[in-house]
Amino acid sequence: MAREDTRRPPATLHDVAREAGVSLATASRTLNGSTRKVNDEYRARVLTAAEALGYVPNLQAQAVARGRTTTVGIIVADITDPYFSQIAGGIITATDAEGLVATIGVSGRDPEREVRLVSALRAQRPSGIVLVGSRVADAELTSRLTSQLRDFEAEGGHVVLVSQAGLPFDTIAFDNIEGAGALARRLADAGYRRAVVLAGPEELLTSRERTQGFIEGYAAAGHPSPSLEAVHSAFTRDGGYEAMGRLLDQDGERPDLVFAVNDVMAVGAMARLRDAGLEPGRDVAVAGFDDIETLRDVSPGLTTVRLPLEQGGTTAVELLVRRAAAPSLVRLPAEVVVRASTPALR
Amino acid sequence: MAREDTRRPPATLHDVAREAGVSLATASRTLNGSTRKVNDEYRARVLTAAEALGYVPNLQAQAVARGRTTTVGIIVADITDPYFSQIAGGIITATDAEGLVATIGVSGRDPEREVRLVSALRAQRPSGIVLVGSRVADAELTSRLTSQLRDFEAEGGHVVLVSQAGLPFDTIAFDNIEGAGALARRLADAGYRRAVVLAGPEELLTSRERTQGFIEGYAAAGHPSPSLEAVHSAFTRDGGYEAMGRLLDQDGERPDLVFAVNDVMAVGAMARLRDAGLEPGRDVAVAGFDDIETLRDVSPGLTTVRLPLEQGGTTAVELLVRRAAAPSLVRLPAEVVVRASTPALR
DNA sequence: AAGATGCAGGGAAGCGCTTACCAGAGGGCG
DNA sequence: CGCCCTCTGGTAAGCGCTTCCCTGCATCTT
Numbered sequence: 001m002a003r004e005d006t007r008r009p010p011a012t013l014h015d016v017a018r019e020a021g022v023s024l025a026t027a028s029r030t031l032n033g034s035t036r037k038v039n040d041e042y043r044a045r046v047l048t049a050a051e052a053l054g055y056v057p058n059l060q061a062q063a064v065a066r067g068r069t070t071t072v073g074i075i076v077a078d079i080t081d082p083y084f085s086q087i088a089g090g091i092i093t094a095t096d097a098e099g100l101v102a103t104i105g106v107s108g109r110d111p112e113r114e115v116r117l118v119s120a121l122r123a124q125r126p127s128g129i130v131l132v133g134s135r136v137a138d139a140e141l142t143s144r145l146t147s148q149l150r151d152f153e154a155e156g157g158h159v160v161l162v163s164q165a166g167l168p169f170d171t172i173a174f175d176n177i178e179g180a181g182a183l184a185r186r187l188a189d190a191g192y193r194r195a196v197v198l199a200g201p202e203e204l205l206t207s208r209e210r211t212q213g214f215i216e217g218y219a220a221a222g223h224p225s226p227s228l229e230a231v232h233s234a235f236t237r238d239g240g241y242e243a244m245g246r247l248l249d250q251d252g253e254r255p256d257l258v259f260a261v262n263d264v265m266a267v268g269a270m271a272r273l274r275d276a277g278l279e280p281g282r283d284v285a286v287a288g289f290d291d292i293e294t295l296r297d298v299s300p301g302l303t304t305v306r307l308p309l310e311q312g313g314t315t316a317v318e319l320l321v322r323r324a325a326a327p328s329l330v331r332l333p334a335e336v337v338v339r340a341s342t343p344a345l346r
Numbered sequence: 347m348a349r350e351d352t353r354r355p356p357a358t359l360h361d362v363a364r365e366a367g368v369s370l371a372t373a374s375r376t377l378n379g380s381t382r383k384v385n386d387e388y389r390a391r392v393l394t395a396a397e398a399l400g401y402v403p404n405l406q407a408q409a410v411a412r413g414r415t416t417t418v419g420i421i422v423a424d425i426t427d428p429y430f431s432q433i434a435g436g437i438i439t440a441t442d443a444e445g446l447v448a449t450i451g452v453s454g455r456d457p458e459r460e461v462r463l464v465s466a467l468r469a470q471r472p473s474g475i476v477l478v479g480s481r482v483a484d485a486e487l488t489s490r491l492t493s494q495l496r497d498f499e500a501e502g503g504h505v506v507l508v509s510q511a512g513l514p515f516d517t518i519a520f521d522n523i524e525g526a527g528a529l530a531r532r533l534a535d536a537g538y539r540r541a542v543v544l545a546g547p548e549e550l551l552t553s554r555e556r557t558q559g560f561i562e563g564y565a566a567a568g569h570p571s572p573s574l575e576a577v578h579s580a581f582t583r584d585g586g587y588e589a590m591g592r593l594l595d596q597d598g599e600r601p602d603l604v605f606a607v608n609d610v611m612a613v614g615a616m617a618r619l620r621d622a623g624l625e626p627g628r629d630v631a632v633a634g635f636d637d638i639e640t641l642r643d644v645s646p647g648l649t650t651v652r653l654p655l656e657q658g659g660t661t662a663v664e665l666l667v668r669r670a671a672a673p674s675l676v677r678l679p680a681e682v683v684v685r686a687s688t689p690a691l692r
Numbered sequence: 693a694a695g696a697t698g699c700a701g702g703g704a705a706g707c708g709c710t711t712a713c714c715a716g717a718g719g720g721c722g
Numbered sequence: 723c724g725c726c727c728t729c730t731g732g733t734a735a736g737c738g739c740t741t742c743c744c745t746g747c748a749t750c751t752t
Contacts, residue, residue, distance in 0.1 A: 023703075026700085061410050080639070297644070299620065359709065371710085371731070404707095
């Protein structure tokens with residue numbers, strides 16, 4: 001069957017108006033919301049015509065005519081990563097509850113690409129951009145990103161950052177430091193003394209905050225762990241696996257606790273432990289961060305810090321819609337979740 | 347700091363042309379790709395002006411003027427589910443490699459909502475729609491969906507379905523039946539005799555195919571399992587957990603193998619087994635489907651069927667771009683992955 | 693009863709862009 | 723040297739829609 005047989009361009013408002021025997025203005029007013037009232041009979045005729053022609057308004061044209069869009073641009077580092085997909089889920093749900101269109105770009109954890117994506121997104125003249133960051137401590141990149149975002153705001157757009165505070169835009173920040181700190185205090189109190197942090201990439205801010213929070217927490221508990229060190233690696237499962245391997249290859253006493261800065265890395269670390277014939281939890285306690293849904297049933301259950309990821313997404317959209325006068329910062333609390341991977345805590 | 351201080355609308359092509367002292371047409375031709383050649387000096391002036399003004403073309407306006415967009419609409423059931431997020435990842439990567447804009451909608455596994463999303467998407471006049479389905483065996487819904495999609499194609503759009511064959515559109519189908527069949531044959535040969543299928547929702551086509559493939563595979567192995575039954579439940583972790591519970595509550599001999607129609611359900615089932623004091627793998631073998639990345643390190647390792655999910659996404663975009671004359675069907679192969687959760691297989 | 697007021701429809705301008713078409717310049721050719 | 727072709731810049735007509743503004747009519751006011 002040839003597919004182009006019945007090709008026929010979509011009905012326009014003009015078509016509807018003609019069909020209904022009214023003016024373009026009237027058709028527009030009845031179909032696409034206006035403060036103006038239109039006569040019930042006309043209204044009915046327009047509605048019927050629209051239905052008959054299968055009219056669907058052309059959003060692009062509306063955007064051009066109105067001078068604003070209902071689009072929200074989302075940028076995430078990696079949609080495949082449950083951390084991002086949960087936040088993105090929240091954003092998408094919230095956007096289409098607000099009748100907004102969500103456009104998505106994936107930076108692949110490449111800050112350069114992130115900057116380019118912002119610029120590409122701006123071409124769509126979205127009403128807002130939500131950047132779910134893997135922000136990085138690099139002054140030059142940060143300044144390029146900031147300047148792109150500033151330009152966008154100067155044009156009337158609205159930027160919301162999810163994840164990292166410190167930039168002059170509306171921000172949803174998760175309590176990384178506090179969460180990691182609380183976890184550390186409890187672990188320290190429970191008696192773990194040779195803790196190691198699987199810290200992710202050195203320049204990644206999320207990693208840094210969690211590492212820092214954890215170390216400070218240990219100190220605050222009055223049990224500064226002299227051997228407390230941070231091993232850097234990729235922010236992924238493989239990163240966790242590989243870093244754990246390096247740790248095991250080292251001489252000296254084996255750690256009694258490994259804190260990975262995210263759950264995915266923790267799972268990688270657990271796999272590496274098993275490959276070395278060690279039982280995670282029993283031989284080496286493991287803790288993670290994020291409380292990723294998909295990972296809640298790993299065995300032994302992973303002690304972690306829960307973040308309201310989805311809520312972060314929805315809150316971001318709220319901020320976008322209710323556009324405050326000055327940049328605001330919403331902090332979302334973290335909560336320690338104790339499971340079997342840190343037996344001393346039970 | 348008030349944010350609106352320096353508010354200034356984005357530069358238009360008109361601004362650029364004026365700044366460069368050339369006509370609109372020339373500016374358009376140099377900036378936004380055209381077959382027409384423009385004088386090097388003019389070109390340079392336009393480029394400089396554009397740079398100076400921070401000009402970013404207005405995609406909406408281009409779309410209106412050109413009568414076509416570079417947008418691709420994506421509809422998935424649940425971006426939080428790793429199955430969908432991996433496919434979506436493939437789609438997004440491929441779209442922006444092609445310079446297309448990806449717009450995303452989430453149906454929440456509600457077929458009604460899916461139909462509405464298609465209709466909403468059409469308002470954006472995307473060049474294509476990729477529907478990553480949880481298609482369902484309901485004639486009325488299917489026909490409404492089909493008719494929406496048909497209308498869209500009649501308008502010159504292009505539809506690609508990922509997941510379920512059988513509708514008159516380009517389709518990427520995973521080898522559910524063959525994959526489940528191959529898995530079943532191996533398990534049957536390995537000696538499992540009291541197999542049960544955790545089958546997901548009765549009306550979900552993916553569930554059906556996998557269940558059917560598995561049962562047929564068992565029969566084909568010459569070991570028709572008389573007790574082989576299918577227990578229905580939600581397609582989620584909780585569905586797996588709950589169905590496993592029902593199974594355990596039943597009288598009679600305990601199954602020696604549970605095949606869940608996806609990994610997430612399998613993990614739920616494993617959790618339920620543990621809660622009942624049973625050790626997955628040892629006491630009851632477990633197998634899943636999808637080989638979700640995040641779940642590759644669960645313990646015991648989950649025997650499953652690997653699907654090239656990301657590739658499915660990229661292939662979908664390829665189909666979209668190279669728009670064939672007649673609907674084509676691309677089948678993507680499944681591959682059995684044996685791990686520790688089915689010890690008899692090792 | 694006559695002007696004032698309110699109300700809803702329609703005409704048309706305009707959003708930012710593309711592109712068909714026109715016009716002028718330059719070059720090649722017989 | 724005139725003709726025609728080619729080449730490139732500009733003009734202006736749209737694309738599908740919104741919305742300002744005008745108009746005619748019904749209603750109100752005194």
